[in-house]
Amino acid sequence: MASNSKFLLLLIISIFLVSLSQVSSSSSSEAGIEAQAHQPQVVKGPNRRFLGFVDCGSLCAVRCGKHSRPNVCTRACGTCCQRCNCVPPGTHGNREQCGSCYTDMLTHGNRPKCP
Known part of the structure; x- marks a missing residue:
């Protein structure tokens, strides 16, 4: 037992x-x-808006590379990138890929802020 x-x-x-x-x-x-x-995740392609980390400096440099006023464009792009965590691909257009945060941001003069 x-x-x-x-x-x-x-x-x-x-x-x-x-x-x-x-x-x-x-x-x-x-x-x-x-x-x-x-x-941080690093993914290249059009789905940048889904990332937690976006390299705003290099993406804005590409986005504003052919702009007539690159310094002004880069400054505005950097602000938009930090707020929305997104930069559209290409040097012009494609703003809708970043969603309403990027497309609806306006300057004090009611013009689109983000390039």
């Missing part, structure tokens, strides 16, 4: 330890997933 109760106690303790190790490993994997979610 004593050996059966010792075996049962050992079995219960081992099940408890296994379940405890599974809980700790799942919480550490969740922490790893959360750490990966905060890392």
Whole structure:
């Protein structure tokens, strides 16, 4: 009888330890997933608006590269990029790809702010 109760106690303790190790490993994997979610993603293409991190400087330099007033364009583009996390592809047009944030922003003179 004593050996059966010792075996049962050992079995219960081992099940408890296994379940405890599974809980700790799942919480550490969740922490790893959360750490990966905060890392910036770099994706090239038209879907830039879906990223958490956008390199505004280089994207605005391309966008304003052929503008007649590149410094003014780059400054406005940088403001729009920081607020909307998006820069449309190309040097002109395609503003609708960044959504309403980019297209609806106006200057004090009620003209479109974002190039």
